[in-house]
Amino acid sequence: MKVILRTFNLQLKHTFTISRESYDVQPSLIVELQSEGYSGFGEATSNPYYKITVDSMKHNLEKIIPFIESVTNETPEEFWLKAHKLLENDMFALCALDIAYNDLYACKKGKKLYELWGYSINKNPKTDYTIGIDSIEKMVSKMKELPWPIYKIKLGTKEDIAIVTELRKHTDAIFRIDANCGWTVSETINNAIELKKLGVEFLEQPLKADNWEGHKELFKHSVLPIIADESCIIEEDVAKCHNHFHGVNIKLVKCGGLTSARMMISQAKKLGMKTMVGCMTESTVGISAIAHLLPELDFVDMDGALLLAEDIATGITIKNGVIKYSELNGTGVTLISK
Template sequence: MKIILRTFNLKLKHPFTISRKSHSIQPSLIVELQSEGHSGFGEATSNTYYNTTVDSMKHNLEKIIPFIESVTNETPEEFWRKAHQLLQHDLFALCALDNAYTDLYARKKGKKLYELWGYSIDHNPKTDYTIGIDSIEKMVSKMKELPWPIYKIKLGTKEDIAIVTELRKHTDAIFRIDANCGWTVPETLTNAVALKKLGVEFLEQPLKADDWKGHATVFKHSVLPIIADESCIVEADVTKCHNYFHGINIKLGKCGGLTPARRMIAQSKKLGMKTMVGCMTESTVGISAIAHLLPELDFVDMDGILLLADDIATGIRILDGVIQYSELNGTGVTLKS
């Protein structure tokens, strides 16, 4: 098996701002694995919050090329277990590698990935579209630019309720709120009351990741469901979040790829928690991988490709929140020339 590493700077349509940062370019690493005339693709993007860069991921993958080249026909689960032993310090790099291998495995089997897993796509959830923090006028403008059935609104400002109040005047779409650790317990409980009246479906990660006492209070008293993001990174965090959150938002980069993400989804369901997968502004390579998990999810945030000025691949398409799959096997991805 041969590995090819490519780096890209994905340009965004608009500067993207959350409670702790703003950016206009998203560095990304694409992994291609080649075997028996097939190629599989995986992606992971840089993330300052998790101290991950494209260069560090590339360096860590280059160090294990002998292992990668020695792999023959292991299942994705077997491959992930071996790769995790070598990359447990860099789960973003492991994600790109795992997704590429899983894609390759499905293509060699002659199946789309959801078919390989035995999933039915008849009742897939729709994806939301994210509105980053900006002036109220610009947030309204971004929303009007792309009418959508579900919006995920980034908050964590002094004008949060005013923002949502104004946005509500222009649409009857479902609202989801992501404060990215930007609120306190009193702010969360007070805001939840106002936001519920404004048609908000749930709140995502209002408190700092390690504020477990605060999470317990919010879980008990909030009038809106609370979804964990920064508090739920790897598999062990699922049970940790039980009785502190109503659901979890899994990011493939954080947990190490599709293989552990599927186990996290299954564990969450056993605990009676809602399941969600989110993106990190990946290209169609990363977003197409997420698409094959849809049959197992309650919610999904896979709008990364809608935020890009230019994409680097073809694969899934999104129309009015609905995901349309590629005709190709695996995740259905092809890199543009």
């Protein structure tokens, strides 16, 4: 099996701002695995919050190329377990590798990934579209630029309620709020009361990731459901989030790819928690991988490629929140730039 690593700087349409950072370009690593005339593609993006760079991911993957090249007919689950032992300190690199291997494996089987997994796509949830923090006028403008049935609104400012109040004047869409660890317990409880009146569906990660006592209090007293993000990184975190959050937002790049995400989703369901998968401003390579998990999800945030000025791949397409799969097998991805 041949390994090809490519790096890209994904230019965004607009400056993207959350409570702790802003950026205009998203560095990304694409892994291609070639075998028997087939190619599988995977992706992971850099992230300063988790101290992950494209160079660090590439370096860690280059160190294990002999292992990757030696792989023959392992299932994705068997491959992930072996790769995890070698990349346990870099889940982002493992994610790109795991997605590529799942894609390649399904292509060899002549099936789309969701078909290989036995999933029915009849009741797939719609994806939201994210509005990053900006002036109220610009946030309204961004929303009007792309009318959508569900918006995810980034908050964590001194004007949070005013922002949502103004946005509500311009749409009947469902609102979801992501404060990215930017609130306190009292702020969250008070904000939830007002935000519920404004048609907000749930709050995502209002407190800092390690504030377990605070989230336990919110779990008991918030009038809106609370979804974990920064507090739920890997499989072991799902059980920790039980009775602290109403659901978990799983990110493929943080947990190590599709294989581990499926394990986390299964565990969350067993605990009676809502399931969500989010993105990290990936191109259509990473977003297409997420699409195959849709039948197992209550919510999804897979708008990363929609935020880009120019994509680097074709695969799934999204119109008005509805995901349409590629005709190709695997994840359905083809690179535009090589």
